[in-house]
Amino acid sequence: MGNPPTPVAALDRLLALAQPVGAEVVALDLAWGRTLAAPLMARRDSPPFAVAAMDGYAICQTPDSSVTTPSAFRVAGRSHAGDSRPSTALEADTAWRVFTGAPVPCNASRVIMQEDVTTREAATTEKGLGAIIEVPPPESDASSFIRPQGFDFAHGDPFFADGHRLTARDISLAASLGYPFLRVRRHPRVGILSTGNELALPGEPLEPGQIYSANGHAYATMIRAFGGTPCLLPAITDNLDALVAVLRHHKTDCDVLVSSGGVSVGDKDFIRQAVLEAGFEVVVHGIAMQPGKPVLFAQHPETHQVFVGLPGNPVSVLVSSAFFLSPLLRHMTGDHSLPWGEAAFADAILGVPLAKGGKRTAFYRARLEEHDEHGRVVVPFSRQDSSLLTLSSLAETLLIHEAHADPKAAGTPVKTLPFPPSVFAL
Numbered sequence: 001m002g003n004p005p006t007p008v009a010a011l012d013r014l015l016a017l018a019q020p021v022g023a024e025v026v027a028l029d030l031a032w033g034r035t036l037a038a039p040l041m042a043r044r045d046s047p048p049f050a051v052a053a054m055d056g057y058a059i060c061q062t063p064d065s066s067v068t069t070p071s072a073f074r075v076a077g078r079s080h081a082g083d084s085r086p087s088t089a090l091e092a093d094t095a096w097r098v099f100t101g102a103p104v105p106c107n108a109s110r111v112i113m114q115e116d117v118t119t120r121e122a123a124t125t126e127k128g129l130g131a132i133i134e135v136p137p138p139e140s141d142a143s144s145f146i147r148p149q150g151f152d153f154a155h156g157d158p159f160f161a162d163g164h165r166l167t168a169r170d171i172s173l174a175a176s177l178g179y180p181f182l183r184v185r186r187h188p189r190v191g192i193l194s195t196g197n198e199l200a201l202p203g204e205p206l207e208p209g210q211i212y213s214a215n216g217h218a219y220a221t222m223i224r225a226f227g228g229t230p231c232l233l234p235a236i237t238d239n240l241d242a243l244v245a246v247l248r249h250h251k252t253d254c255d256v257l258v259s260s261g262g263v264s265v266g267d268k269d270f271i272r273q274a275v276l277e278a279g280f281e282v283v284v285h286g287i288a289m290q291p292g293k294p295v296l297f298a299q300h301p302e303t304h305q306v307f308v309g310l311p312g313n314p315v316s317v318l319v320s321s322a323f324f325l326s327p328l329l330r331h332m333t334g335d336h337s338l339p340w341g342e343a344a345f346a347d348a349i350l351g352v353p354l355a356k357g358g359k360r361t362a363f364y365r366a367r368l369e370e371h372d373e374h375g376r377v378v379v380p381f382s383r384q385d386s387s388l389l390t391l392s393s394l395a396e397t398l399l400i401h402e403a404h405a406d407p408k409a410a411g412t413p414v415k416t417l418p419f420p421p422s423v424f425a426l
Helices: 007-017 168-176 215-225 240-249 271-277 314-332 389-394
Strands: 023-027 056-059 071-079 094-098 110-113 118-121 132-135 158-160 181-185 189-194 229-232 256-260 281-285 296-299 306-310 346-350 361-372 375-380 397-401 413-418
Touching: 007 281, 007 296, 007 306, 007 314, 056 071, 056 132, 189 215, 215 229, 215 256, 215 314, 240 271, 256 314, 271 281, 271 296, 271 306, 306 314, 314 361, 314 389, 346 397, 361 389, 375 397, 375 413
Parallel strands: 071 094, 189 229, 189 256, 256 306, 346 375
Antiparallel strands: 023 181, 056 094, 056 110, 071 132, 118 132, 281 296, 296 306, 346 413, 361 375, 361 397, 397 413
């Protein structure tokens, strides 16, 4: 079978299997975290006409160095935000009372802040019309306090391309563009299969030799955060015929099938054989990584369904999901907002010495300490046994120790794999 691929090479093979999921239209308030399936462009100008940038008086007066004394203007009208644009133009001696966001007359050259205006004669109406005001002479570098039509964006301006993952700020912008609905990629459907005679559901009484099934719930949580829709399938005992039947039954209703356990070479590890009998073609089985060596990737040639078989220990689930499952689901939705593979690695400074690397690239659970003068300090936990789920809940990142790497002293620059946002941190 040759040497197993490196984690990065295996990821490349997995992403090559990914098929884009279809699109759907959702209401704007349901579009957060979704990936656009069509470009987002401006449908109008904003603002649709010139508006005041603050409360004051709009006048028609351009900077002129020869004007050195205050000028008097008669207030001829007023407008608020939401009003129609004034239909009359300003005369040389008239002003228009305006408030922030209000439309200004078509020939207004600037807005004088209300605190800079002096009232010479009182208004003749309740709305302040007829008042005579004095404004200071214009300054050559003074702001006009007028936002022109299209100041924020103009009709036809492009904003986001197909494949952009929408944030709360993007939703606000889409609303201001006038979109009540958005065309987005649907969530990839992911079937979750846990295998093993020893598994019991949380809350059930444990028989001798049984443990609670934790991986399925971890998968479901992470898959939602990765942009997928999880489907928890009933746990299956270590029975080849039962596994094959489940794989065949769900070969069309899920985009991805993820299994936990049964991918190694033990007497009860039937996943590889079941995948083959169900018609899948194995692409990867075994990766030069620790934990996660027995990982299996396959694809059904007819349905293009992707199968991801991961080891049963929860630590392998954590590491493999961060490195493989997150990029796969984002790749299927066209979301390229976050890097994956080596591009996702972050720099850090090693806080303790590391021994020579082994035959496989190791992903050590680690904590992060305060920055020193050279960068963030990463410290791996002293125990790395893959059965220690408690350490996984305390880990803040994964320290990467390449296969056959030389011993590293404290203070050496190293690479880490940050956990995907919103999955392992609040």
